Amino acid sequence: MELRQLRYFVAVAEELHFGRAAARSRIAGPSLSQQIKGLERDLGVRLFDRDRRSVAMTPAGRALLAQARAVLEQADELRRSAAGLAATEPVRLGHVGWLPPGLAARVSGVAQLHVDAWIMPSHVQAGRVANGDIDLAICWARTDGLADLGLEARPIGVDRLFAISAGTDTSAVRAGDTVALTDTDTATWNSWNRYAEAFARDTGAQAVRIDDGGITGRAFFDHVRRLRRPVAGPAGRGRPDAEATA
Structure with a gap:
């Protein structure tokens, strides 16, 4: 069964005349008759x-006519939606290294999504939204910083904070007994630095300044070994379980 056959069926049902239905459908009479027989x-x-x-x-024809019209209307609506999407500018999305799984497929029925290839710090991505360089950003940002830029945010997930320590002790750790790392490279780590400073201030944790980008990655675990104290860090940022225990 093809959509065109349903259109021919509706045309004949409304005209009750094969000649007029053929002219309306812009098809030869014998071809229309063959299409109806095939249907x-x-x-x-x-x-x-x-x-x-x-x-x-x-x-049977009268019983199926309404359903045929409904199928054709749905097909027409699908074409109209596709045409609208094709004419719409894509939504430009920036991020800092993490995206929700299957994001492009999940939004495909709503908008075209262009994920920007530049992975930048959170405050930089927020600034790009404010400047109009991108439309949206998935990033970590403080509400006061967003307010300064005239932006709004919506939470889409929660990042857990772990206390990472050398050895095999997996007992609970008081937040005040941990170390919170901040980096001298404020251009890259501005968002995390502000969070870590607030965490240390609110919990009594010790803030330790570093200068090697070891907020994440393998350098982070070098600091854990050097400091010999639990170091607070976000989950899912390169934590090799063989080298450190949460």
Whole structure:
């Protein structure tokens, strides 16, 4: 069964005349007749009673007409939606290294999504949204910083904070007994530095300044070994379980 066959069926049902239906559908009369016969074979029912003088719908034809119209309307709506999406500018999305799984597929029915290739710090991505360079950013940002830029944020997930320590002790650690690392490279680590400073201030943790970008990655675990104290750090940022225990 093809959509065009349904369109021919509706045309004949509304005209009750194969000649007029053929002219309306811009198809030759014999071809229209063959298409209707093919549709009847596919459906397994006769749609029309016809002779040389008249065309009448069968009970099965009358029963299926409304459904055929509904299918055609849905197909037309699908085309209109696709045309609207094709004419819409893509949404430009920036991020800092993490995206929700399957994001492009999940939003495909709503908008075209262009994920920017530049992975930048959170405060830089927020600034790009404010400047109009991108439309949205998935990043870590403080509400006061966003307010200064005239932006709004919506939470899409939660990042757990772990206390990472050398050895095999997995007992709970008081927040005040941990170390919070901040980096001298404020251009890159501005968002995390502000969070770590607030964490240390609110919990009594010790803030330790570093200068090698060891907030994440393998250098982070070198600091854990050097400091010999639990170091607070976000989950999912390169934590090799063989080298450190949460």
